[in-house]
Amino acid sequence: MAKITMREAISQALWEEMERDPAVFILGEEVGVWGGTYAVTKGFYDHFGPERIKDTPIAENAIIGAAIGAAMVGQRPIAELMTINFAFSAMDYVVNQAPKLHYMFGGQFRVPLVIRAVGGGGRQLGATHSQTPDAVFAHFPGLKVVSPGTPEDAKGLLKTAIRSDDPVLFLEHATMYQVRGEVPEGEYLLPIGKSKIQRPGRDVTIVTYAKGLELSLKAADELAKDGVEAEIVDLRTLRPLDMEPVLESFQKTNRAVIVEEGWKSYGVGAEVSSRIYEQAFDYVDAPILRVAQKEVPLPYNRTLEQAALPQVPDIVAAVKEVLK
Amino acid sequence: MNKERLLDLYYQMVLIRRVEERGAELYQAGKIGGFMHLYIGQEAVSTGLIAAREPRDRVITAYRDHGVAINCGISANEVMAELLGKVTGTSKGKGGSMHMASVEKNMWGGHAIVGGHLPIASGLALGDQYAGNDNVTICMFGDGATNIGYFHEALNLAKTWNLRVLWVCENNQYGMGTAVERASAVSEIRQKAEGYGMKNERVDGMDVLAVYEASKKAIDYVRTEGKPYMLEIMTYRFRGHSMGDPERYRTLPKPVPNRGWKSYSRMCS
Numbered sequence: 001m002a003k004i005t006m007r008e009a010i011s012q013a014l015w016e017e018m019e020r021d022p023a024v025f026i027l028g029e030e031v032g033v034w035g036g037t038y039a040v041t042k043g044f045y046d047h048f049g050p051e052r053i054k055d056t057p058i059a060e061n062a063i064i065g066a067a068i069g070a071a072m073v074g075q076r077p078i079a080e081l082m083t084i085n086f087a088f089s090a091m092d093y094v095v096n097q098a099p100k101l102h103y104m105f106g107g108q109f110r111v112p113l114v115i116r117a118v119g120g121g122g123r124q125l126g127a128t129h130s131q132t133p134d135a136v137f138a139h140f141p142g143l144k145v146v147s148p149g150t151p152e153d154a155k156g157l158l159k160t161a162i163r164s165d166d167p168v169l170f171l172e173h174a175t176m177y178q179v180r181g182e183v184p185e186g187e188y189l190l191p192i193g194k195s196k197i198q199r200p201g202r203d204v205t206i207v208t209y210a211k212g213l214e215l216s217l218k219a220a221d222e223l224a225k226d227g228v229e230a231e232i233v234d235l236r237t238l239r240p241l242d243m244e245p246v247l248e249s250f251q252k253t254n255r256a257v258i259v260e261e262g263w264k265s266y267g268v269g270a271e272v273s274s275r276i277y278e279q280a281f282d283y284v285d286a287p288i289l290r291v292a293q294k295e296v297p298l299p300y301n302r303t304l305e306q307a308a309l310p311q312v313p314d315i316v317a318a319v320k321e322v323l324k
Numbered sequence: 325m326n327k328e329r330l331l332d333l334y335y336q337m338v339l340i341r342r343v344e345e346r347g348a349e350l351y352q353a354g355k356i357g358g359f360m361h362l363y364i365g366q367e368a369v370s371t372g373l374i375a376a377r378e379p380r381d382r383v384i385t386a387y388r389d390h391g392v393a394i395n396c397g398i399s400a401n402e403v404m405a406e407l408l409g410k411v412t413g414t415s416k417g418k419g420g421s422m423h424m425a426s427v428e429k430n431m432w433g434g435h436a437i438v439g440g441h442l443p444i445a446s447g448l449a450l451g452d453q454y455a456g457n458d459n460v461t462i463c464m465f466g467d468g469a470t471n472i473g474y475f476h477e478a479l480n481l482a483k484t485w486n487l488r489v490l491w492v493c494e495n496n497q498y499g500m501g502t503a504v505e506r507a508s509a510v511s512e513i514r515q516k517a518e519g520y521g522m523k524n525e526r527v528d529g530m531d532v533l534a535v536y537e538a539s540k541k542a543i544d545y546v547r548t549e550g551k552p553y554m555l556e557i558m559t560y561r562f563r564g565h566s567m568g569d570p571e572r573y574r575t576l577p578k579p580v581p582n583r584g585w586k587s588y589s590r591m592c593s
Contacts, residue, residue, distance in 0.1 A: 061477045062446065062478060065447060065474070066481060069443070072448065074455070075451045105423060105433060106413070106418050109427070
């Protein structure tokens with residue numbers, strides 16, 4: 001298996017699906033001539049042409065709204081939002097139109113749409129460009145929300161998302177495009193809505209996804225030095241949420257820490273811990289702790305920004321706390 | 325147009341009127357819930373417009389959609405069943421008054437977020453352009469929708485990408501209870517199309533044949549030129565914005581049944 005970057009894995013999935021199905025096309029800001037602001041679609045414009053790689057005006061309502069319409073009449077558009085922060089400009093389409101149309105019209109309409117968006121902090125982009133608002137989008141029934149933490153998962157899940165007959169929000173992390181991992185070449189599909197054990201362990205369960213996976217794996221290495229074996233469950237999909245591996249792990253370890261990059265209040269950790277309490281209360285040996293972003297708009301200053309984001313030592317400390 | 329065709333247009337308008345009058349009664353009796361916006365007074369607009377389309381041309385509209393549904397060929401029974409929340413309704417009772425649709429009849433929905441369906445209309449046309457056909461998407465909306473951002477993003481995209489959309493503004497003088505001149509920088513809505521380099525025309529919406537002729541010409545232009553076009557159709561709703569409208573805002577007198585048509589068509593001249 002080839003070891004490639006997250007960027008290459010995403011790019012590969014897009015390229016393969018476009019070659020496979022002529023109904024698939026890409027639209028978004030600077031996806032064509034520029035090659036994508038994160039270079040994910042570099043080379044696509046020359047190969048597939050302007051009909052299939054569409055540069056749009058900077059108009060998020062037009063981008064997502066038009067993608068929904070094209071999807072309704074049988075195409076399979078992939079709409080790129082330059083960052084997830086710009087989804088707020090098109091919030092009506094992302095949460096109020098795309099996820100509702102199939103159900104609200106009695107199953108007559110299908111919206112086979114993928115919205116790709118980059119999120120996450122750590123690049124000193126300031127408060128409005130650095131958010132990790134994944135939980136907001138996962139709140140809405142009818143919208144699948146996928147956020148991979150490894151190149152392998154990115155490829156397999158994106159290919160499945162493109163073949164899905166329902167809208168999928170595919171969240172990428174701005175600081176993870178250079179992450180390398182082994183990725184199967186060619187046809188490789190992973191089911192949406194399946195969590196995965198990324199590291200086996202017996203002492204504590206760490207539930208996380210995306211950037212949190214990278215941090216949690218490092219924390220687990222630290223903890224292993226002290227003889228603590230953490231089991232890491234990667235959610236990979238926030239909706240539909242697959243709790244089975246989480247509950248299985250928790251019934252073994254009886255202790256959990258949930259790691260997410262977004263804010264703690266009303267977040268992924270709140271949802272996951274609540275479900276553990278509801279479904280595995282008898283196995284709880286310690287309060288479940290959450291590691292998340294500090295409750296402030298993310299600052300520009302590098303030191304302040306890093307202080308506000310969850311870090312490896314925060315995870316190590318939380319694990320030690322639940323093991324007390 | 326032959327006598328048979330003329331009678332059919334008349335039949336459609338009367339059918340819409342009667343279905344909605346019955347709907348209003350059922351609403352007042354508590355059998356129909358939610359918001360219900362009647363098309364009474366505006367029947368000639370959608371009747372003349374949709375008579376001018378080919379079956380392959382798509383229709384998408386806002387929440388005042390009962391008449392449009394009937395003009396598209398959805399039966400009065402299905403419309404009424406949807407109003408009553410029945411599984412036999414157009415949307416299996418999941419949508420209600422504001423969300424009638426039929427893929428089979430090429431009616432792509434009543435949409436309830438003001439202006440929200442305009443970019444989707446551009447998308448329907450984009451899907452057709454991508455597929456390489458020359459279907460026309462007819463997108464209907466009220467004067468109020470032309471003040472929201474969606475309108476401008478949708479028209480800009482349609483013109484820039486040469487999408488086959490016929491934009492149809494039903495100017496019924498009020499966005500809910502706010503008169504056009506109190507909410508829009510220009511009260512002649514068609515002027516907004518000028519800003520996007522889009523051909524346009526203002527039409528008397530109280531005259532079903534005038535609407536038909538203008539629509540025929542406009543659809544033909546959109547199909548053969550491969551460019552969007554905008555019609556502003558002057559009309560007036562005789563009832564409130566929705567069933568719960570106190571109607572305190574009207575400066576024009578409330579129309580008298582049967583005499584309303586003439587007096588309101590004068591507004592457009």
